[in-house]
Amino acid sequence: MDITFKEVDYIYQYNTPFEHQALHNLSFHIPSGSFTAIIGHTGSGKSTLIQHLNGLIKPIQGEVTIGEFTLSSEKNHQVKDLRKHVGVVFQYPEHQLFEETVKKDILFGPKNFGFDLDRKEDELADVLNNVGLPVDVLDRSPFELSGGQMRRVAIAGVIVLEPSVLVLDEPTAGLDPLGRSQMLKLFSHLHQSRQQTTVLVTHHMEDALAYADQVIVMNQGKVEMIGEPKELFKKKERLRDIGLDIPEVFECANYIENKLGVSVNECQSNMEGISQVLVDFVKAGARS
Amino acid sequence: MIKFDRVSFRYRDDSSKVINDINLSIDRGEWVALIGHNGSGKSTVAKMMNGLLLPSEGQVFIDDIELTEQNLIEVRQKVGMVFQNPENQFVGTTVLDDVAFGLENLGVDPEYMYERIQQSLKQVSMDGYEQHEPHRLSGGQKQRIAIAGVLAMLPEVIVFDEATTMLDPMGRKDLLQTMKTLKEERGLSIVSITHDLTEAAFADRVLVLNQGEVWFEGEPRQLFAKGEELENIGLEPPFVTKLYHQLKSENITLEREPLDFKELVDELWTLHLKK
Numbered sequence: 001m002d003i004t005f006k007e008v009d010y011i012y013q014y015n016t017p018f019e020h021q022a023l024h025n026l027s028f029h030i031p032s033g034s035f036t037a038i039i040g041h042t043g044s045g046k047s048t049l050i051q052h053l054n055g056l057i058k059p060i061q062g063e064v065t066i067g068e069f070t071l072s073s074e075k076n077h078q079v080k081d082l083r084k085h086v087g088v089v090f091q092y093p094e095h096q097l098f099e100e101t102v103k104k105d106i107l108f109g110p111k112n113f114g115f116d117l118d119r120k121e122d123e124l125a126d127v128l129n130n131v132g133l134p135v136d137v138l139d140r141s142p143f144e145l146s147g148g149q150m151r152r153v154a155i156a157g158v159i160v161l162e163p164s165v166l167v168l169d170e171p172t173a174g175l176d177p178l179g180r181s182q183m184l185k186l187f188s189h190l191h192q193s194r195q196q197t198t199v200l201v202t203h204h205m206e207d208a209l210a211y212a213d214q215v216i217v218m219n220q221g222k223v224e225m226i227g228e229p230k231e232l233f234k235k236k237e238r239l240r241d242i243g244l245d246i247p248e249v250f251e252c253a254n255y256i257e258n259k260l261g262v263s264v265n266e267c268q269s270n271m272e273g274i275s276q277v278l279v280d281f282v283k284a285g286a287r288s
Numbered sequence: 289m290i291k292f293d294r295v296s297f298r299y300r301d302d303s304s305k306v307i308n309d310i311n312l313s314i315d316r317g318e319w320v321a322l323i324g325h326n327g328s329g330k331s332t333v334a335k336m337m338n339g340l341l342l343p344s345e346g347q348v349f350i351d352d353i354e355l356t357e358q359n360l361i362e363v364r365q366k367v368g369m370v371f372q373n374p375e376n377q378f379v380g381t382t383v384l385d386d387v388a389f390g391l392e393n394l395g396v397d398p399e400y401m402y403e404r405i406q407q408s409l410k411q412v413s414m415d416g417y418e419q420h421e422p423h424r425l426s427g428g429q430k431q432r433i434a435i436a437g438v439l440a441m442l443p444e445v446i447v448f449d450e451a452t453t454m455l456d457p458m459g460r461k462d463l464l465q466t467m468k469t470l471k472e473e474r475g476l477s478i479v480s481i482t483h484d485l486t487e488a489a490f491a492d493r494v495l496v497l498n499q500g501e502v503w504f505e506g507e508p509r510q511l512f513a514k515g516e517e518l519e520n521i522g523l524e525p526p527f528v529t530k531l532y533h534q535l536k537s538e539n540i541t542l543e544r545e546p547l548d549f550k551e552l553v554d555e556l557w558t559l560h561l562k563k
């Protein structure tokens with residue numbers, strides 16, 4: 001599903017003395033089937049932005065279209081229908097867990113949206129395996145799990161719905177390193193096999209580089225930049241100025257150029273390339 | 289400062305042990321990183337450090353005094369804790385009240401109190417947010433406020449349970465720097481629970497838990513030297529370790545296991561000069 005923001009403003013506690021404008025005149029396009037990463041400093045408006053994607057909040061000004069759905073301050077009729085297509089994993093997993101058992105929690109969405117429950121139950125073992133949980137968690141309370149285990153349950157409860165748009169708000173926070181890389185591979189696999197549109201909010205620049213077709217950079221409630229990750233991460237100074245950074249491989253490549261005086265070209269800006277540059281450097285030294 | 293003597297823990301009498309017979313110690317002024325796979329028992333250990341949970345077997349000592357239900361109040365003045373989910377920690381309706389709450393309980397002089405609140409909000413770059421509601425903040429702002437609340441209490445030890453997960457890259461660097469300064473200037477002891485091995489590299493010592501048991505204890509460098517073995521217990525070698533691994537396969541070895549890419553490149557430079 002194509003997603004378009006047109007001149008969107010959002011204000012928390014609108015029309016009260018505490019009102020706070022979190023989004024200013026946002027306009028951008030996310031093509032159907034693309035993998036988009038959203039990065040930005042703490043409080044830049046990322047979570048506010050993505051809450052518009054399933055109608056949890058509506059623009060105060062402007063318009064958001066998601067496939068055939070339109071959200072604006074006036075129109076908001078088919079929110080439940082929209083949520084069937086757009087699955088959101090929230091920043092804090094506790095916000096989406098509420099049932100007595102993990103099983104009920106994961107099946108809550110399918111039940112709510114009228115899916116074939118028997119079929120979904122049969123899929124449970126697979127879903128759990130995908131998110132790296134053992135089947136014996138099914139009968140446990142989601143509130144008696146560790147932080148990373150809760151995160152995995154929250155993700156399971158959304159991917160089981162096979163949404164056309166999967167929205168992930170820092171989905172790997174709290175996962176152990178192996179779980180983190182497995183989860184990212186899972187998202188990438190689902191993205192391709194289900195032809196889904198994926199929106200990933202992240203503080204890990206290397207994930208944006210590895211998986212995204214397009215990166216939206218937020219700064220103080222506005223879109224600061226938008227573009228392909230490789231191009232975007234060349235703007236080191238500008239990113240630093242707004243609280244961000246460049247991926248570690250790029251930083252390492254820069255450091256090598258400055259310290260060793262050898263050049264690292266663009267296609268070498270990965271682990272293999274860098275290692276080759278270093279090997280050549282050492283061998284050249286040994287000869288001279 | 290903190291000592292665990294043969295500690296085991298189970299959440300219910302009829303369930304199995306999630307912490308199994310562990311010994312550990314945290315010295316005064318020491319920075320210890322506690323890492324391990326999801327469900328390995330890190331948060332459970334953290335909660336036993338300030339008496340939120342009491343061991344099922346074994347003993348926990350704070351400054352050589354056994355932690356019991358009778359001395360919880362004194363223990364919590366010494367051992368501050370930032371929870372994995374900051375929302376579990378908010379008590380005030382404004383940021384100011386929230387940070388003040390702990391100080392009022394400590395009986396801090398009101399005049400001095402305001403200063404301490406300001407200072408700790410500055411330390412996490414959240415000055416100016418005094419009148420905001422903690423629950424109406426962004427994910428990373430909530431984490432910062434939770435940290436400020438504990439910093440203001442000036443405890444002797446702070447246990448950070450994945451307290452930097454939602455911070456942006458600069459915010460994370462700044463916080464690590466603040467922690468380092470507090471350790472050096474005030475002799476603060478730090479227990480940082482993290483999945484980020486780059487953050488673990490800041491520690492004096494790393495403890496790795498695996499299924500409720502201590503799997504490794506030593507310097508970060510020694511841990512990184514384990515390389516791919518880390519994958520067996522749900523961890524992954526960091527970027528620099530993978531890079532070094534590739535160099536080793538080309539017969540390039542360094543005198544010591546590098547902690548970050550700067551160390552690696554710097555050592556190669558020295559090696560090059562010597563030739």
Ligand SMILES: Nc1ncnc2c1ncn2[C@@H]1O[C@H](COP(=O)(O)OP(=O)(O)OP(=O)(O)O)[C@@H](O)[C@H]1O
Nearest residue numbers: 012022042043044045046047048424426427428429
């Ligand atoms: N419920 C709320 N009520 C009022 N203001 C809010 C609320 N939630 C967020 N804000 C404010 O809106 C701004 C944007 O917040 P948002 O949660 O979108 O940021 P974010 O980019 O997701 O940050 P983080 O990386 O810390 O999660 C912030 O200044 C925040 O303080």
Ligand SMILES: Nc1ncnc2c1ncn2[C@@H]1O[C@H](COP(=O)(O)OP(=O)(O)OP(=O)(O)O)[C@@H](O)[C@H]1O
Nearest residue numbers: 144145146147148299306326327328329330331332
């Ligand atoms: N309140 C609880 N009741 C019962 N079991 C629990 C409870 N909290 C945690 N557990 C279980 O105890 C084990 C250790 O959990 P703990 O939260 O200490 O792990 P952790 O190392 O902090 O993991 P994470 O990295 O995911 O935060 C896990 O198997 C978890 O499911």
Ligand SMILES: [Mg+2]
Nearest residue numbers: 047091426427
């Ligand atoms: Mg957010």
Ligand SMILES: [Mg+2]
Nearest residue numbers: 146147330331
């Ligand atoms: Mg934990």
